[in-house]
Amino acid sequence: GPKVLQIPSHQIIDMGQMVTLNCDPVSNHLYFYWYKQILGQQMEFLVNFYNGKVMEKSKLFKDQFSVERPDGSYFTLKIQPTALEDSAVYFCASSINTGQLYFGEGSKLTVL
Amino acid sequence: GQQVQQSPASLVLQEGENAELQCNFSSTATQLQWFYQRPGGSLVSLLYNPSGTKHTGRLTSTTVTKERRSSLHISSSQITDSGTYFCAMEGGSGNKLIFGTGTLLSVKP
Numbered sequence: 453g454p455k456v457l458q459i460p461s462h463q464i465i466d467m468g469q470m471v472t473l474n475c476d477p478v479s480n481h482l483y484f485y486w487y488k489q490i491l492g493q494q495m496e497f498l499v500n501f502y503n504g505k506v507m508e509k510s511k512l513f514k515d516q517f518s519v520e521r522p523d524g525s526y527f528t529l530k531i532q533p534t535a536l537e538d539s540a541v542y543f544c545a546s547s548i549n550t551g552q553l554y555f556g557e558g559s560k561l562t563v564l
Numbered sequence: 565g566q567q568v569q570q571s572p573a574s575l576v577l578q579e580g581e582n583a584e585l586q587c588n589f590s591s592t593a594t595q596l597q598w599f600y601q602r603p604g605g606s607l608v609s610l611l612y613n614p615s616g617t618k619h620t621g622r623l624t625s626t627t628v629t630k631e632r633r634s635s636l637h638i639s640s641s642q643i644t645d646s647g648t649y650f651c652a653m654e655g656g657s658g659n660k661l662i663f664g665t666g667t668l669l670s671v672k673p
Contacts, residue, residue, distance in 0.1 A: 483659055495607075495650065495663040508660060543607060550659045552597060557606035 454478040458544050458556035459526075466564050470532035473559045475544030477527055484527040485545040485553065486519065488512060495543065501527065531561075539563045566591050568653055568664035576670045583638040585667045587651035595654035596627050597661065598636050602647045610636070610649075641671045 457476040465471050477484055486498040499509040501519055516535070521527040527546075531538055541558040567590040577583055587596075598610040611618050613625040613634065627634040634651055648668050652661035 485660065487663075494665050495652070497660050497662065500660050502659075545661075547659070550654070551595065552609070552612040553661055554609065555599075555607045 454481075454554045456544055456546055456554050456556035458542075458559045460559055461557065462560040462562070464562045464564065465534060467536055468533045470530065471534055471561060473529045473531075473542050473544075473561070474526040475528070475546075475556060477544070477546030478548070478554055481546035481548050481554070483547045483549070484519075484521065485547075486529050487543040487545065487555075488540045489543065489558070490540045498529075498542075534561075534563045536563050566653070566662050568651060568662050570649075570651060570664040570667050572667060573665065574668040574670070576672065577641050579641060579643055579671055579673050581641055581671075583636075583641055583645075583669060585636040585638075585649055585651075585669075587634045587636070587653075587664055589632050589634075589653045589662075589664075592629060592632065593627070593634075593653040595661065596634050597652050598623075598625055598634075599650045599652065599663075600647055601650065601666075605647070607650075638669075641669075643671050643673060645669060646671045 459474045484501045487495045498513045500507045518530045541560045543558045544556045545553040547553045569588045571586045596614045600608045611625045615629045617626045622639045624637040648666045652663045
C-alpha cells in the first residue's frame with residue numbers, strides 16, 4: 453500500500469537545541485499532518501497542512517513548532533528550541549483528500 | 565471539542581477467542597479509521613469505515629453513524645494480535661482525525 457516515510461527514526465538531542473523531523477508523504481497526496489504520542493498515551497493531533505498553509509493546529513502546537521513543505525519536498529516539523537516535554541514519538545500522515553489517512557512509522561525524539 | 569471514547573480500556577483473551585472493541589464519539593463522524601499499534605511501534609491502518617460494515621481477514625468493523633459508534637470484531641484471536649487498538653474519527657471542519665483512548669489487547673496462549 454501507499455507508504456509515508458519518516459526520517460530520522462530516532463533522534464537524541466540536548467534541551468534547547470533545534471530539531472527537524474522529515475516526512476516524505478505519499479506522492480500524490482495533498483494533505484499532511486503531524487501527530488504526537490507520548491509513550492503509553494493516545495495520539496494527539498498537532499497540525500494539518502494543505503496548499504502550502506497550516507489549516508488547523510492544536511494547543512499542543514507551541515510557538516516553538518513550525519511546519520513547511522518547500523517546493524514539494526519533505527514535509528518538515530521543526531522544533532526550536534526543544535524542551536524536555538517535547539520527548540515523544542512524532543507521526544506524520546498524508547491523505548489525498550478528506551478520506552483515509554496514511555501514517556509513517558514515527559520519529560522518536562528524546563530530549564535530554 | 566470532539567471526544568472519542570473506547571471500551572474496554574484493556575482486554576485479556578485466550579488464543580482463539582473473539583474480541584469486540586467499541587468506539588463512541590461525541591459528534592457525527594464523516595471519517596472513521598481503526599488502527600493497530602504494537603508497544604513502541606508503528607501505527608498500522610486496519611480498516612477505513614465511515615459507515616456500514618467492512619471486513620478484512622479476521623477483522624470486521626461496523627459503524628452506525630447516526631448512533632455515533634463503531635465496533636471492531638476480531639475473530640479467532642492470535643497471540644500476535646496483542647497490542648493497542650485505536651479508533652479515530654473526523655467530524656468537523658478541517659481534515660483531522662481525533663484518536664480514541666485505545667484498547668490494550670493481550671492474547672494469551
